[in-house]
Amino acid sequence: MASTDGASAWGRVDCSVAGMIVPGDEAGVDAQCRGWMAFAVAAHRGQSFLYWSQLRGIGEFLDLALAEVGAQVHDGVAERDLLDPWTVTVEEVAIGFAVPTGRARALVAEAMAAADRLPGTSELLRDGVIDPDMFTTVVDRTDIVDDPQILAAVDADLASGLGKAGHISVRAARRIADRVVARRDVDADRRRRDKNRSRTNVVHRDRGEGLGALTITADAEESRLALEAVTALAKGCCPNDPRTPGQRRSAAAIARLRRVPFTCACGDEATCTATLSDDEVSERQARIVIHAVCQKSILEPENAPEKPAHNDDAGGADDADPDSGADSRGVAECRPCADSAGGGEPAEPDRDTPGYLDGHGPISAEQIRRLAERPDALVRDLDLDNLLDPDDGLIDRTYQEADPYRPTATLDALVRALFGTCTIPGCERAAWNCQLDHVEEFDQVCPATGGPTCLCNVDPKCLKHHQIKTHLGAQRPQDGWVDELWVDDSGVFWTSVTTGHGITVDSRAENQWLLPQLTGLRCRHRGSAATPLAESQPDHTIEGRRSTTENRVAETRGGGRQAATAYKHAWRKSVRAKNRELREQAARDAGPPPF
Incomplete structure (x- = not known):
């Protein structure tokens, strides 16, 4: 009889074959530090393999436990009643791992993704190239794709992109997944955006200990502009303000929303050098710029109105004139790159190629075009020829x-x-x-x-x-x-x-x-x-x-x-x-x- 109780044998397993080698005391301090970090990294990769094994076990369990109910349940048809086989099986997973039902459903979804939806990406998890958090993230970000052929292409691009990325964070893995989905399945990406747009809201949550959290959900560019505006206001405090930058931003946002004055907390009016007058704050906010980069083909030719191009060598983004179309909301700047063949996945840029919003990540071509059409947007050509020596074509004028x-x-x-x-x-x-x-x-x-x-x-x-x-x-x-x-x-x-x-x-x-x-x-x-x-x-x-x-x-x-x-x-x-x-x-x- 199988049991999940009792002492684990893991403490007796020799993990040195997986690189978990305890450094000797005779080594120098630097050598021991390197050895212990290598030990920790090997253990982290071991967690990836064990998580893959956990998902594999759940997947095999599902295949056997649900065999009699047919493919419709296996494909995720909603449960019909409390005793539905799918519901009961998920509850067994919850019992096995002592987790809530929601977490058990998530484990089941990841197990199915590892086996059926993203098998190539799951091999990276098995090999320790990505960690469990990364795999969970990419499963969530690709869940919107339902066409089998497109999903296979997404899996191949993810396995290639994540496998070649080197040492990256979970958020970087998320951006890779978003870029792949936006490039491979424009309709799925649009469905997700439409679904998320309905979630724009302002929500208050009680954090306990006398604190509350106010969460504003909005379009990426608007939330970036709002954050920069709050930061610009908070930066007006003098150096003697005792609050942290985060505390100043919090106070500035609340003051702006409640339409009450935001003041420096230094407590010494005689020596305070704060710059918080309306004119001073407006001047800083007028210089706010958020940056987006895209291929030039995204903005050509049908829907986007023609905008004057600017030579990059004549002035960068930080040199934008506050009177040239930017108001107190800041500037949304797009930098289209001249198109050329080769190098991408897929190689040829077109009107559906995603762009990139600084501080956010990949955004759809549709969102880029909408950003470029804003009345406060500046569109500047990022012309790589400006870097090249006209005689030999080498990068030289930098x-x-x-x-x-x-x-x-x-x-x-x-x-x-x-x-x-x-x-x-x-x-x-x-x-x-x-x-x-x-x-x-x-x-x-x-x-x-x-x-x-x-x-x-x-x-x-x-x-x-x-x-x-x-x-x-x-x-x-x-x-x-x-x-x-x-x-x-x-x-x-x-x-x-x-x-x-x-x-x-x-x-x-x-x-x-x-x-x-x-x-x-x-x-x-x-x-x-x-x-x-x-x-x-x-x-x-x-x-x-x-x-x-x-x-x-x-x-x-x-x-x-x-x-x-x-x-x-x-x-x-x-x-x-x-x-x-x-x-x-x-x-x-x-x-x-x-x-």
């Missing part, structure tokens, strides 16, 4: 002539569109709210010897992660983070980060599907190699004594901060060179990343 540190407006918009968010895995800060960072550090004294201001070396990072990358490791370079950006042989852009404990993760540029034109372009710097230091590995010694690396950094202090920074940058170059060698070797052995 920085401002007066200041090689600053990118052109075309490169600025392109980089933000390509990556979509901060490039540190797990960070969801929208790209247009990030800073642009030179991955290999720019040399202000001699620009030719540092990292170039180019598509191959600039990516978005949020303020927090930009500061960590810049300042961590000032005393010991090996304690800092080392980031990389490279383009593989297929023209795909990748980023990676190596932490101070030697943990490296790689991620594919999330929105390359949006810009298939990039695949065939090359810059002048592709393939340039960094010169490694002879001494390129941390050499930890016994506690209380400095390593050779520490001594060397200490010696640079005689030359001041500039010498120490130069050595830190040289250290990072050596790490990037070694990582590149490892990637090239892995590519020769097993194909392109992720490995």
Whole structure:
């Protein structure tokens, strides 16, 4: 007789064969840190396999338990009464896992998706490429697709997209699923939007402890504009306001809705420098811009009215004139890219190709067109020819002539569109709210010897992660983070980060599907190699004594901060060179990343 009770045998299972190897105490601190993180990652991948096994077991159980009621129940016909076989079987699942009926139904739906709807994607779960939360998310986001042939194509695109994405978050997996559904099944995507539009609402929920939550559900662009407007109001407080940014936004939103004054909470009117007058707030809100990027074919030719195109080099999105059509609601800006063949899934962009809304993710072509038709919208062409040398066609014109540190407006918009968010895995800060960072550090004294201001070396990072990358490791370079950006042989852009404990993760540029034109372009710097230091590995010694690396950094202090920074940058170059060698070797052995 099978039983779910009793002690588990998992504590006696040898999981070392799956990579869960406990590091020895004799190893150095860094080696132990790397070992324990590898142990945790292997355990996380093990959870994926076990969840796949759980869904497989539920699926086999369903096939046997419901065999006598026929295909109509197996296909999800609504239960007829309390003793309906489907209802009883779902309740058995609920009992087996001690979960509510709703959760049991969700497990059953995921089991059926793994077996029938998304078998290719479920193999990624089995292999630990995606985790249970990601699989649950993509099952939910593809539930609207009901045509078997389209569903098979969706599954194939999901398996390919998620399998090649590298180290990504659950929200990134959701955006991949939304993009695939919008591209493969326009009607299903429209049905979901129509269904969700009926859910626009304002809801209050009691959170307990004297708190309540007010949730506003609206179109993506409207909710983004509303959030930016509230943020602009909250930013008017002086630096001495003791509240967190979130608390200031909350107070600002409530004040705006109740039409009462929003004030700084510093408590010192004599020294307060808050800028909260109506004119000051209106001036900030007039500068609000939300960004959308799409293929130019989406806006041509029938439904969208013609709008004047703007040259990107004449001014970026942040340079929008508040009097040029933007009111206090802000500006909704679309940047269409000139069409070209190749590179996408499917390869040829058309009027149904999805676009991308900064801070939200993929949106339908219909929603892009509606956004472009707004009276406060600015439509600017993102012309890649602005980057190319007319003589040889290489990417070359990427920085401002007066200041090689600053990118052109075309490169600025392109980089933000390509990556979509901060490039540190797990960070969801929208790209247009990030800073642009030179991955290999720019040399202000001699620009030719540092990292170039180019598509191959600039990516978005949020303020927090930009500061960590810049300042961590000032005393010991090996304690800092080392980031990389490279383009593989297929023209795909990748980023990676190596932490101070030697943990490296790689991620594919999330929105390359949006810009298939990039695949065939090359810059002048592709393939340039960094010169490694002879001494390129941390050499930890016994506690209380400095390593050779520490001594060397200490010696640079005689030359001041500039010498120490130069050595830190040289250290990072050596790490990037070694990582590149490892990637090239892995590519020769097993194909392109992720490995």
